[in-house]
Amino acid sequence: MLLRLWTVALVLAAFAGAVVDVKSRVDCYPEPGASQGACESRGCVWTPTGSDAPIGTPFCYYPRESGFKVQEQNIGHIQLTSGFANPYGNNYSPLDLAYSLNGKTILVTIGNSDRYVPPVGLPKGPSMSSETLNFVPGTIPGTDFFSFKVVRQSTGAVLWDTSIGGMQFADKFIQIATYLPTKNLFGFGDHVHKKLKHDLTRYTEWPMFARDIGPDSGSALSTQNLYGVHPFYLMVEGDGKTHGVLILNSNAQEVVTAPGPHLVYRTIGGRLDIAFFPGPTPEEVIQQYLQHIGRPFLPAYWALGYQLCRWGYQNLDEMKTVIQRNQAAGIPLDVPYADIDYMNHYEDFTEGGDWAGFPAYANELHQNGLHLIVIFDPAIEADYGSFQRAIDQGASFIEWDTDAQVPRQIQDQYPMAKNTKVMLGNVWPDRNTGFPDFLDTTDKTNNWWANEFSTFHQILPFDGMWIDMNEPSNFDTGTYSSVGSNLDASKLSCPISGPDATLDNPPYPTQAVFLHDGEHLSSKTLCMLGKTARRTMNFYDTKNLYGWSEARATYLALPKTTGRRGAIISRSTFISSGRYGGHWLGDNTARWEDLQTSVIGAMEFNFFGIPYVGSDICGFNGVSNEELCLRWHQMGAFHSFSRDHNTQGAPAQDPAVWPSVANAARIALNFRYYYLPYLYSLHYSASRYGHTVVRPLFFEFPHDSETLAISEQFMWGSGLMIAPALYQGMTSVHAYFPSATWYSLQPNNYGKVISAGFNDVPSPHDSLTPVFVRGGNILPRQANNQTTTDSRKNPLELLVALQPNGGASTGELYYDAGDDLLPNDNIENHARHHWTFTFTYSVGGGVLTGQCEKCANTVSVPTLDTIEVIGYPQAPNFDDFRLDGAKVLLNKSQSSWSGNRLIFTASRLINLQQRTQSSGTPKFTLSWTNM
Numbered sequence: 001m002l003l004r005l006w007t008v009a010l011v012l013a014a015f016a017g018a019v020v021d022v023k024s025r026v027d028c029y030p031e032p033g034a035s036q037g038a039c040e041s042r043g044c045v046w047t048p049t050g051s052d053a054p055i056g057t058p059f060c061y062y063p064r065e066s067g068f069k070v071q072e073q074n075i076g077h078i079q080l081t082s083g084f085a086n087p088y089g090n091n092y093s094p095l096d097l098a099y100s101l102n103g104k105t106i107l108v109t110i111g112n113s114d115r116y117v118p119p120v121g122l123p124k125g126p127s128m129s130s131e132t133l134n135f136v137p138g139t140i141p142g143t144d145f146f147s148f149k150v151v152r153q154s155t156g157a158v159l160w161d162t163s164i165g166g167m168q169f170a171d172k173f174i175q176i177a178t179y180l181p182t183k184n185l186f187g188f189g190d191h192v193h194k195k196l197k198h199d200l201t202r203y204t205e206w207p208m209f210a211r212d213i214g215p216d217s218g219s220a221l222s223t224q225n226l227y228g229v230h231p232f233y234l235m236v237e238g239d240g241k242t243h244g245v246l247i248l249n250s251n252a253q254e255v256v257t258a259p260g261p262h263l264v265y266r267t268i269g270g271r272l273d274i275a276f277f278p279g280p281t282p283e284e285v286i287q288q289y290l291q292h293i294g295r296p297f298l299p300a301y302w303a304l305g306y307q308l309c310r311w312g313y314q315n316l317d318e319m320k321t322v323i324q325r326n327q328a329a330g331i332p333l334d335v336p337y338a339d340i341d342y343m344n345h346y347e348d349f350t351e352g353g354d355w356a357g358f359p360a361y362a363n364e365l366h367q368n369g370l371h372l373i374v375i376f377d378p379a380i381e382a383d384y385g386s387f388q389r390a391i392d393q394g395a396s397f398i399e400w401d402t403d404a405q406v407p408r409q410i411q412d413q414y415p416m417a418k419n420t421k422v423m424l425g426n427v428w429p430d431r432n433t434g435f436p437d438f439l440d441t442t443d444k445t446n447n448w449w450a451n452e453f454s455t456f457h458q459i460l461p462f463d464g465m466w467i468d469m470n471e472p473s474n475f476d477t478g479t480y481s482s483v484g485s486n487l488d489a490s491k492l493s494c495p496i497s498g499p500d501a502t503l504d505n506p507p508y509p510t511q512a513v514f515l516h517d518g519e520h521l522s523s524k525t526l527c528m529l530g531k532t533a534r535r536t537m538n539f540y541d542t543k544n545l546y547g548w549s550e551a552r553a554t555y556l557a558l559p560k561t562t563g564r565r566g567a568i569i570s571r572s573t574f575i576s577s578g579r580y581g582g583h584w585l586g587d588n589t590a591r592w593e594d595l596q597t598s599v600i601g602a603m604e605f606n607f608f609g610i611p612y613v614g615s616d617i618c619g620f621n622g623v624s625n626e627e628l629c630l631r632w633h634q635m636g637a638f639h640s641f642s643r644d645h646n647t648q649g650a651p652a653q654d655p656a657v658w659p660s661v662a663n664a665a666r667i668a669l670n671f672r673y674y675y676l677p678y679l680y681s682l683h684y685s686a687s688r689y690g691h692t693v694v695r696p697l698f699f700e701f702p703h704d705s706e707t708l709a710i711s712e713q714f715m716w717g718s719g720l721m722i723a724p725a726l727y728q729g730m731t732s733v734h735a736y737f738p739s740a741t742w743y744s745l746q747p748n749n750y751g752k753v754i755s756a757g758f759n760d761v762p763s764p765h766d767s768l769t770p771v772f773v774r775g776g777n778i779l780p781r782q783a784n785n786q787t788t789t790d791s792r793k794n795p796l797e798l799l800v801a802l803q804p805n806g807g808a809s810t811g812e813l814y815y816d817a818g819d820d821l822l823p824n825d826n827i828e829n830h831a832r833h834h835w836t837f838t839f840t841y842s843v844g845g846g847v848l849t850g851q852c853e854k855c856a857n858t859v860s861v862p863t864l865d866t867i868e869v870i871g872y873p874q875a876p877n878f879d880d881f882r883l884d885g886a887k888v889l890l891n892k893s894q895s896s897w898s899g900n901r902l903i904f905t906a907s908r909l910i911n912l913q914q915r916t917q918s919s920g921t922p923k924f925t926l927s928w929t930n931m
């Protein structure tokens with residue numbers, strides 16, 4: 001009764017336009033300096049709250065009666081008129097809203113046809129789902145203000161409900177707010193998240209604006225916007241069904257996660273292209289999302305090998321010494337790296353004097369089956385060959401808008417740039433740099449970029465590219481109030497007042513600016529008034545696309561340069577960057593907190609369609625230490641991108657520095673290399689079907705609400721679970737095991753079944769990280785060696801984890817040439833072996849079948865020689881194994897059954913290659929009887 005009275009009171013309050021529940025407020029004064037007077041002059045409500053209110057509750061908030069009203073409504077298209085003043089400019093009135101279906105994805109576009117749309121070419125294709133979502137237009141209850149809902153048809157779950165009010169749409173301030181069905185919110189980036197699941201008990205503002213700043217995992221909460229922009233989230237509903245939402249927009253933007261539960265999304269340009277993905281499983285949400293934005297590139301096989309890097313090698317000899325000592329320590333190693341040290345005065349496409357033997361060393365690495373990745377920055381110094389060729393070839397750079405804005409005191413120092421409007425800044429090179437305009441709508445910039453790579457490749461035969469500083473970063477951006485006012489002779493300065501400052505000093509510059517006192521949108525980057533896309537777009541709208549467009553240009557350059565598949569990693573990323581490259585989690589710090597948050601970051605980038613991701617192992621900034629570096633290798637061996645990287649001046653932290661770290665890294669990486677065929681098959685699934693590779697537990701067990709809170713364990717596909725030790729002094733991991741059959745793969749407990757629920761599992765320094773295979777899976781593997789080039793020469797194996805309830809176990813093997821190109825990105829037709837395996841056990845015996853989805857006999861694939869079945873409950877008759885009915889002779893000295901572990905071997909047991917020579921679908925059946 002009490003509760004009901006309270007509800008009535010709330011409804012009455014809403015009618016009266018007065019107090020909104022402290023949990024459901026939409027901030028009407030998100031910039032600093034809110035006061036009652038300033039708030040009320042916006043037509044908003046001011047109600048200070050006590051300390052019992054959720055953290056971050058705004059005092060100034062929109063009344064429910066806010067937003068837009070319907071002027072005209074047709075199916076698929078609604079015209080709105082503004083019903084409430086926008087504090088930051090006049091609202092569009094009329095404002096267009098359109099909704100439609102793309103397969104099972106609902107697309108809602110808010111914004112008139114004159115609005116900027118990022119040129120990323122979305123959506124890619126219609127989604128499929130067993131579920132249907134409905135767009136339901138309506139009004140805010142008790143008012144005539146427009147609102148809409150997105151409802152799941154099967155359950156009635158309301159995924160979005162904008163009746164919370166606060167909608168705005170002016171040229172430079174757009175806002176939409178919605179209630180959420182639950183607090184199970186995951187995603188949005190690029191930020192440090194201390195937990196995988198957002199904390200919706202409080203209000204938290206997350207700016208999204210690409211920025212050169214390292215993740216701060218040390219503080220309790222850092223909302224700092226990092227290198228990339230991913231306005232995408234997943235939400236698990238009350239019944240475990242999951243949906244996803246993308247808000248496509250490339251301007252400076254932010255989201256407030258709030259206790260309603262609700263979200264407030266703001267951006268300062270473009271329009272809102274909102275896509276709702278129905279799931280209903282988390283994995284299907286990602287598949288639908290990647291259908292929409294484009295699926296990730298397939299890295300070369302060698303790029304899944306271990307990588308060793310540092311900034312601050314004094315010379316080539318130091319690099320050689322470090323690589324050599326790790327090889328001598330038995331650390332599997334595929335990819336040595338060079339950071340900017342190798343360049344001549346940090347100029348792209350050059351090599352410095354102390355690196356004279358680098359090309360010969362690259363050849364030596366190749367001869368030993370290794371590969372080389374080196375760094376390239378986007379900024380090009382305005383006084384050397386690469387810049388001159390850009391000008392000669394008509395490549396485009398980011399430019400000033402008008403001639404009058406060009407700072408002559410800088411430009412006139414550079415004959416090559418003197419007669420251009422190229423906006424010059426300062427990055428690593430000694431003198432000023434221009435920033436290539438990779439959004440150029442002609443091919444000239446991308447062609448010049450590709451030519452620079454291929455010309456340089458003839459000198460230094462690298463195999464992959466590491467693109468950094470592409471937010472883009474500019475070191476010392478200043479500001480000015482009037483042209484000529486004491487401008488520095490080399491420093492890029494942007495206007496912050498006067499008619500030129502409309503883009504650099506917009507009415508609401510976003511939380512990205514408020515986080516740093518005295519800063520502007522241009523801080524650490526270029527002026528917002530810059531022109532991009534060959535002067536057709538503004539940097540203000542496209543800044544967040546810089547890393548994306550550089551990754552695309554580099555992805556196009558790679559095959560022209562090396563003729564082979566490789567890998568690109570990019571620091572700045574945007575929606576759909578995964579099509580072109582991977583990502584490392586940025587300039588982290590050698591701290592335990594950074595190890596912990598990197599586990600979360602890698603899962604999030606899998607949500608974003610960038611599965612080739614990992615952190616700088618041992619930590620980049622600061623001084624690492626033995627225990628941290630050891631644990632980081634044990635964990636980092638399970639990230640797709642697995643690289644130790646260190647900053648300039650810090651003591652060496654390659655595994656060979658400490659015998660204990662070398663030992664742990666060897667064990668972890670040997671395991672990784674053993675299971676690389678599985679990891680590579682998962683990447684194939686990601687590239688072809690839009691799957692995740694590293695995924696959280698809740699992706700596999702969304703109906704187990706306990707899994708939603710697990711931030712420190714992760715899975716490889718559906719088959720392996722990793723529970724790394726992430727805290728100092730730990731000797732065991734308190735890990736959660738969802739209801740399934742988990743077999744330990746740790747040597748001391750090999751094959752042991754772990755019971756469901758929380759368990760303490762040992763995590764010694766000198767053994768394998770806790771890793772568990774899930775019953776019902778078949779994982780392909782291949783004996784490890786020091787490089788993938790050598791490990792790929794070994795026979796293949798299968799690990800079958802028995803499903804104890806009598807169900808089948810299944811798995812896949814994808815195998816190809818490893819570094820051949822995928823012409824036109826056509827993965828469907830790419831020459832490969834793609835086998836699916838099924839195993840069933842009965843009291844009478846076991847049956848393993850294999851069938852090829854597509855097997856090209858041009859692709860050489862090793863024979864399948866060894867099969868291991870974990871959980872096999874009965875002794876088999878080793879004299880009665882048959883392949884397609886014919887008896888096979890096993891190598892008995894390598895075949896055994898004990899403690900539920902069955903393993904058997906025969907030289908060339910199953911010749912996968914040979915089977916593709918015969919007509920019809922290649923397949924096999926291997927069966928045996930039990931004793």
Ligand SMILES: *[C@@H]1O[C@H](CO)[C@@H](O)[C@H](O)[C@H]1NC(C)=O
Nearest residue numbers: 783784785786790791793794
């Ligand atoms: C590793 O590769 C080397 C060089 O090809 C080879 O001699 C050696 O036998 C391989 N070892 C294993 C265990 O595969």
Ligand SMILES: *[C@@H]1O[C@H](CO)[C@@H](O)[C@H](O)[C@H]1NC(C)=O
Nearest residue numbers: 890891892893894905906907
């Ligand atoms: C069986 O395995 C043993 C030991 O691993 C090996 O020495 C032998 O050559 C193998 N026999 C056959 C027939 O492959």
